[in-house]
Amino acid sequence: MRPRFEELAWRSTPIGELTLRRRVEPTLGVDVYEVKLGEEFLMSSLFTVAEEELARLALAELDEPAIDVVVGGLGLGYTARTVLTDPRVRTVTVVELLEDVIDWQQHGLLPDAALLTGDPRAHLVAGDFFARSASAAGFDVQVPGRRFHAILLDVDHSPRHVLDPAHARFYTEAGLRNLTRHLLPGGVFALWSDDPPDEAFCAVARTVFSRVRSVEVTFPNFYTGSHSANTIYLAH
Numbered sequence: 001m002r003p004r005f006e007e008l009a010w011r012s013t014p015i016g017e018l019t020l021r022r023r024v025e026p027t028l029g030v031d032v033y034e035v036k037l038g039e040e041f042l043m044s045s046l047f048t049v050a051e052e053e054l055a056r057l058a059l060a061e062l063d064e065p066a067i068d069v070v071v072g073g074l075g076l077g078y079t080a081r082t083v084l085t086d087p088r089v090r091t092v093t094v095v096e097l098l099e100d101v102i103d104w105q106q107h108g109l110l111p112d113a114a115l116l117t118g119d120p121r122a123h124l125v126a127g128d129f130f131a132r133s134a135s136a137a138g139f140d141v142q143v144p145g146r147r148f149h150a151i152l153l154d155v156d157h158s159p160r161h162v163l164d165p166a167h168a169r170f171y172t173e174a175g176l177r178n179l180t181r182h183l184l185p186g187g188v189f190a191l192w193s194d195d196p197p198d199e200a201f202c203a204v205a206r207t208v209f210s211r212v213r214s215v216e217v218t219f220p221n222f223y224t225g226s227h228s229a230n231t232i233y234l235a236h
Contacts, residue, residue, distance in 0.1 A: 008109050011100050015164055016040075020104055027222065033076060033110060035101075037163065045111075048078040049219035050192060050230035051154060055082035057215060057232050058150050058190035059089070066090045068148045070139045070182070072129035073155040074101050077116050079192075083152070084119050092122050093139055093148075095129045097155075102126055129155060130170050138182045147184045158195035158231075171201060176208040176235075191233040202233070209235035 009020040016038035025032045025046065033045040043051075059067065067088045071080050074096035083092045096102050102124045105113045116122050125141070137144040139151075156162040159171040169175045179189060189209070197214035205212040212235045221228040 009100060009104060013037075013098060013100075018098060018100055020100075020109065031111075035075060040163075043075045045076055047219060047221070047228070048076070050217040050232065051075070051078040052082040053215075053217045054152055054154055054190055054192045054232055055079050055086075057234060058152050058188050059083065059086050061188045061234060061236070062088075062149055062186075064088065064149055067150060069093070070095065070148050070151045072133075072151070072153040074105065074124065075154065076110055077105055077113065079152060079154055080122065081112065081115050084116070084121060089121060094122065094124050095127050095132060095139055096124065097126075097128050099126045129153065130167055130175075133170060133179045133182065134175070136181065147182055148187060149184050150188045150190065151179065151183060152190045152192075154192040158193040159191075159198060159201045161195065171204070173204055173207050176205060180208060186236065189233075189235045191235075193231040193233065195231060196229070197231050205233065205235050211236040 005021070005023045007019060007021045011018050019036045021034050023032050035042040065088060067086070068090055069083050069092045071083060071092060071094045074080060074094050080092055080094050083089055104110055105117050105124065108114065132139050138146055140146040156167055162168050183189065197216065202212050202214060212233065215232045215234065216229050217232055218227045218229045
């Protein structure tokens, strides 16, 4: 019989203690997988709607028959796996800072991991998304300067609530302008945020992108008995 709580993986990292754990949610009777960094919860398998909508909304903006995608931040893999459900996707390059997070997928510690690791279109890359965005070499170490149809980012809690102070520069005009070097003409940048729509961030993004909008994604929260919301920013 499986225990009601398991710590599946743990490691000290430069930005805090990284933990993957599984527990049984007694109210729903389901296994819940959670990722913590220090005392902060990064992701839970109970709440994945917005992570999946990050992929769906971004790819819906494109009309190309073959699409190459970058996903910044692997997490539990929901965004990347949703990208792969679009038959137009030719490749998805997932850039994850913490190699342990990649190992969780490759060693099958998470449900449905094989849908990602077993898909030849998917490439899991250990690296710093923000450093690669700022570099002319970009996200593909095999093809420096390669450009993509869509770049999706889900790392920080929001443009204002970052996991590492070094990330803050990315959300400035200069940081976003660096990112555009890695997008093909007509390409889309999509960003997940745990905060309500931030008009100040949209104003900064509009200095760089031709079109910017925010979409609130709501989902049921059984803890509160109501609905919660995340924000997806879409920029062309």
